[in-house]
Amino acid sequence: MHTDNATTCVISLDRLDPNQHGQLKYASAFVSEHIDDIRLENGTITITHHDPDGGDKIAAGVQRLIERFSKGDFGFKEHILFENRGTMPYRGDIIADLVEAKTIKVLEPGLFIFREPFSSLLRFFDDTFVQRIANAFGAKEESYPAVIHLSTLDKTNHFTSFPEHLHFLSHLRDDLDVIESFSESIRQSGGWKADAPLDLNRNMPKPRFAMNPSTCYHCYEGLQGESLEGDGIVATAVAKCHRYESKNHTDFGRLLDFSMREIIFVGKPEFVRESRLKAVEHLKTLAREWEIDCLIENANDPFFTNDFQVKASFQRNQEMKYEMRLTIPYINKSIACSSVNFHSTAFGTAFDIKIGKRPATTGCVGFGLERWVFAFLAQFGLNEEGWPVSFREQYRAWQSK
Structure with a gap:
């Protein structure tokens, strides 16, 4: 600053x-x-x-x-589904401690390199969410690209709901003169400089892709035009996601580049609703086992555009989004580490996914892996002996595999 x-x-x-x-x-x-x-x-x-x-x-x-x-008198419906009070024995500045221990390397606000034990905890949390929650639904593992077509994002209404998050991708034009001129200008400047003469209009075509802001979008893209059988399907994937958040990257847990594990439900409305509520119960079980200080509450997405109030109030009043928020004791705040979402038929209609003759209903459960690790360490510290017994035993058993 x-x-x-x-x-x-x-x-x-x-x-x-x-x-x-x-x-x-x-x-x-x-x-x-x-x-x-x-x-x-x-x-x-x-x-x-x-x-x-x-x-x-x-x-x-x-x-x-x-x-x-x-503007408007919409009112925000508040509903706390679950609270778990933990001991939170550690109260220090966990970010400062992680930097001092060289466990994380800050490249710039919101962009980190993670080393042990943070990197192992990322894998442990992810494996646990798969084994304990995704597998309980019989979810099939999928793997997605880190980039996404702009036409796909258009179908999700991402441009009109979260335009500020977008990270566009482009490349040098397929033009020998442009490529050689660019390379020579960098050579003459003695390497890449922040003020390098990069004429975007001349050197680069309009982008066709962006960095993927959400794991589940690729799932719907992959099902486009399909008709599902039975009650529906459950897929799971972990992907690198990217959201530009300006000065907000200095806030605890707001990363520019992060890992998002999702469990995605696509099918009949009752199937998606029931699966979503079962996922909430699984989250409650983990919170109690691991003695985590947290709550699960009704929430809304941070819509950016003029219709914020209408969209946010609709989400809350219909209870379409729940967030599991973990306490960060040293700043006396909480951050959302998981969300449990119900989209109705919005994506089923947009991507022409059918269940029978009707548009499929969708929902998903998201786990921000870095946030889970940050929040857990903020409550219990880096010393494993201070971690809850159940968590420590599960983590060490996982390490010995």
Whole structure:
């Protein structure tokens, strides 16, 4: 964060429901590339920036977001399905400890290299979710690319719901002059520089792909045009996902590149609903076994666009999204580590997936693997002797295989 010659603007949040302050803070990071820091305090939002034009556009943008999130009287339905209180014996700054121990290497905010024991814990959590939950549904393992067609993302309405997350992919044009000119310019500059003269319009074609933001999209793409038999199918996959989140990458657990294990249900409405509720019960069992401080609650996606209130309220009122939130004691907050989602027939219709003569219903359970490890270590620390007995025994048994 820049501190020299910084300017701040302080905006009152009197018009905004306190429950939406966090959403406003998140969205405000995308108002301008000149923003350095955003803080919520005493009913205000404080924006620190280096806008050469004085910051009027930033203030106007934040006011626009306040208007977006405050208009209408929709109300947000709150429903806590489950709470588990753990001892949380460790209260230190786990990120600082992991960096000091060289267990993680921070490449930039939200982008890490993970070493032991973090890397082993990632595999342990993933294997456990497969063995204990995915296999209970008879899920079939699939493997997906890290990139996704823009036409596929269009079918999921990702462009109109989460445009800020997108990481587009392109390449140098199939043109010998362009390729050689680009290479020579880098050579003459003494290597790649942040301000390298890269003319995107001249050097690169329009992108056809983006980095995949969600594991389950590929599952629906793979079923496009198919008719399913019986009650439906269950698939599972782990994939690298990518979401650009601007200054929010400095928040605990908001990664630019992360691993998402999903269990995906596609079929009859009753089959998907029942499977979803069974998945919640499996999550409860693991939370109790591992003595994790957490809750499972009704939630909504952080929709970015003008219809935020309508979409978010619909999700909550229909209880289409549950989140399992694990406590991070040293910052006295919680983060969503798993979500249990019901999509109705939205994806079945978009991808022409049939069950009988009707569009298939879909749902999924997601596990953010890095978040699970971060949150577990935030509660119990790096010393294995401080871990819950049941977790420690399962982890060591897994290591000995």
